[in-house]
Amino acid sequence: MGVRLAADEGFKPPSTADFNLPPVFGDNPFTTKPVFLAFLSVILISTFFILSARKASIVPSKLQFAGESVYGFVRNDLARDVIGHEFMRFVPYLFTLFTFILTNNLFGIIPFLQFPTMSRVSFPYVLALFTFVIFHYVAIKHKGLMPYLKEIMFMPGVPKPVYVLLTPIEVATYFIVRPLTLSLRLFANMFAGHLLLLVFILGGEHLLQGVVGLKLVSPFAFAFGIALTFFEFMVQCLQAYIFTLLTALYIAGALADEH
Amino acid sequence: MEGTLNLVGYGLSAIGPAIATGMIFAAYISGVARQPEARSVLQPIAFLGFALAEALALFGLVLAFVL
Amino acid sequence: MSQKNSDDEKRKSSQNEENALWSIVGYLLSGLIIWGGIGWGLDRWLGTTYLVLAGMLLGAGASIYLVWLRFGRD
Structure with a gap:
């Protein structure tokens, strides 16, 4: 039992239930809003770049310039600077990842769509799974299975008994914590951002229905909501960048020789 | 509104490591800016300080769930 | 040629820094979770309450040691 605020008609604060949207057609669980948004983003991205x-x-025309600057950013600033001389192989994946995440994040603040797809945790999980499979595959291909596992598990220059302490940590870092933090970072940022916007906009609306004193406060809530929308825009771009950057860093680590 | 006091406690306990991390990197950046060749000396120190401060933050995070 | 090399050096070192910060957080988190989890399991099994804390301290210590091995030692 928690404390209820605003007792009179009961302002219901936004909660995790606001993210469980009902299916659009019948009760088919594959036709919810996030699924349609993901498809819409694919259509938008491919139309734009084609x-x-x-x-x-x-x-270049204005459109071509816009497309090329996004591509150039991913290729030069992310892939080439991080991965090094073999970067061209990974540009298609990194570019797809960046544009897909960015578009889906931006859906959170585009009027009428207003739902960041990545605030449903399964989408980031799948993206992180792709990254996970790719960087382990690249490492095994590049170094061979046994040397790669040996490099992960056994730090050189440590007395033997200490491996009991360190090896579980290393294995957990490479196989559990990396994909998990990668996906949860994106999910948590989108989820918390959307919840924050809901609190301020719905709260402002609720204040507007209150007594005169509350009505006077409500514009501040709306103004703060609008300011937070711009803040969210920044966070959404940053999270798309970070997800792609970490993927590139993991691939670079898989390609790097013993340091 | 519902919730547990654990999360309030975690929020409070995160203030310390946040300030610590900020101070560590402020000092590291200004040190490298004044004397770029000192980077290789300062970097391990900054990272270890960051690791110590961050360990406390993560301690708070885990304890908020465990207790 | 030397211009390119020094550019490469600079890029490498700043890239190492970014990489290092993300992996430090990863190491600390997994150290705490693994050893704290083992302590928690032992607590459930033996009916004690202090092993979670002992496991977490051990894990934090081990992961800071690992961070020192990876990034602090020259």
Whole structure:
């Protein structure tokens, strides 16, 4: 039993239940809003980049310039600077990841859509699973299975009994904590951001229905909600960048030779 | 509104490590900015300080769930 | 050629820094979870209450040692 605030008609604060959206068609659980948003993002991204690359010319149009600067950012600032000389193989994956996450995050503040797809935890889980499989595959291909496992489990230059203490930590870091933190960081940021916006906008609306004194306070709640929307925009771009950057860092670590 | 006091306690306990991490990196950045060749000396110290401060923050996080 | 090399050096060192910070957090978290989890399990099994704390301290110590091995030692 918790304490209830605003006792008169009971303001219901936004909770995790606000993220369980009902299915759109019948009771088929595969037709909820996040699923449609994910499909919509794929359509939007492919249309945008096909249009921007179709009439490519030496003097770029505005659209071509926009498309190319996103691509250039991922290729030069993320892939090339982090991975090094073998980066071209991984650009398609990193580019897809970055644009997909960015578009789906931005759905959180686009009017009428207003739901960040990544605040449903299964989407980040799947993306992190892809990254997990890719960086382990690359490492095993590059180093061989046994040397790779040996590099993970046995730090050089440690007295033998200490391995009992350290090896579980290393294994857990590589196989559990890395994919888990990768996905949970994205999920938690989107979830908390959406909840924060809900609190301020719904709270402002509720204050507007109260007595005169409360009505006077409500514009502040709305103003804060709008300010937080811009803050959310920043967080959404940053999280898409961080997810891609960490993927690139893990791939770079898989390709790096013994340090 | 429902919740447990554990999370309030975790919020309070996170203030300390947050300030500590900020101070560690402020000192590291200004040290490297004044004397770029000192980077290799300062880097391990900054990272170890960061690890110690962060360990306390994570301690609070885990205890908030365990207790 | 030397220009390119020094650029490479700079890029490597700042990339190492970013990489190191993320992996430090990962090591600390998994150290706490693994050894704290073992302590928690032992608590459930033996009916004691102090082994969680002992396991967490052990895990935190071990992961700080690991961080020192990886990043602090020259």
